[in-house]
Amino acid sequence: MARIGVETIRRQQLIDATLQVIEEHGFQGATIGKIAAVSGLSVGIVSHYFGGKQGLLEATMRHLLSSLQQDVSKLMKDRPNTPRERLMAIVDANFSGVQTHAQSSKTWLAFWTQAMHSPDLMRLQRVNERRLLSNLMFYLRELMPEPQVRSTAQTIAALIDGFWLRAAMSEGRIEPSQAVTLCKTYIDQAIQANNGAS
Amino acid sequence: MARIGVETIRRQQLIDATLQVIEEHGFQGATIGKIAAVSGLSVGIVSHYFGGKQGLLEATMRHLLSSLQQDVSKLMKDRPNTPRERLMAIVDANFSGVQTHAQSSKTWLAFWTQAMHSPDLMRLQRVNERRLLSNLMFYLRELMPEPQVRSTAQTIAALIDGFWLRAAMSEGRIEPSQAVTLCKTYIDQAIQANNGAS
DNA sequence: ACCGAAATTGAACGCTCATTCAAAAAATTG
């Protein structure tokens, strides 16, 4: 059954190369030729495993999304099971691991831009957004009255995206740790301002 | 002196066409040919007035930036001169006029993505970012102790960007008015939490 | 009406890139 093994390996090689090339040359500069060169494979292989460039790009975005999801799950495990700690873990996950460092944040932004003109990518993006929002709302419900839950969740989500954007734009000059701190400060402020036990 | 008049008109025609084409076809699909067709002019005219496609794109971004700046100035004039009202005016400006509607927000996002690989666009972006931040800090200084000023300003800026991003991604489904409300709610929360007169 | 200058055109050119596919290489099987 080496066939499945090879296929998995090749797909991963190409996705890794795609991330690297987008980070170096931008979305526009990410050509099949460069990706093939970086991966050490040939240009023809892309069509063989992904059906074309578009397929490779979608697979790469899927890879980023699932990495984010894995980071969230992992950080959730290591925390006390209080609503506040869970919220903090979500923030941490969104600024940790694969997400933060220049390679990924540039790629995220590129995909977001691209997604606006590609229904498939748009759908993926929307699923991810909904998951983040409902995650946040689930824990916020235990910390404040219902009417404020949705607004607060939307604000936290916007804050995460905003700092992400700034981190991506600043050529890595804005420290992720600072973004995390400010997000957490807001969360505590919001809890305090809407002070009501579950 | 019709010469200057014509030049101004042509430049504006091309910039308008660029905005329209980017909104319809995305940054990638914005070709000289389409822009020329929409503007009703020929492809050669772009090189004549802007030196090339890159020049036209930079001019278009400059146009967006100055529109934003004009919105800020205009809304400032109609408000009572209290620090809090000034902050609210900044928020309003960032979600009003040219800024919010699909055409511009998609284009903003495209430019941000592009800016990461183009020093000229990056410089423009950075100037704008600094102006927003120092604007916010100027008024916040009168509402809270110095140590919290910068953090709060960064959070407001991130919030604005985050909601902007979401508005752009949601195909106009997120109401700008809602984003404004949530930004303002945060500002009042932050003032309250760091309660100290000037 | 005429002329020179400015503005505008758009076909031609050269370049980049994604895709294709016949051939080669590698792996698997008998």
Place this chain on the structure above:
DNA sequence: CAATTTTTTGAATGAGCGTTCAATTTCGGT
């Protein structure tokens, strides 16, 4: 080892794009 299938290659292809520039049109002044 030979036969067969799977995997990989990369040159050829053609489409799309930005730029150029000689030719044409428009305009302002006289």
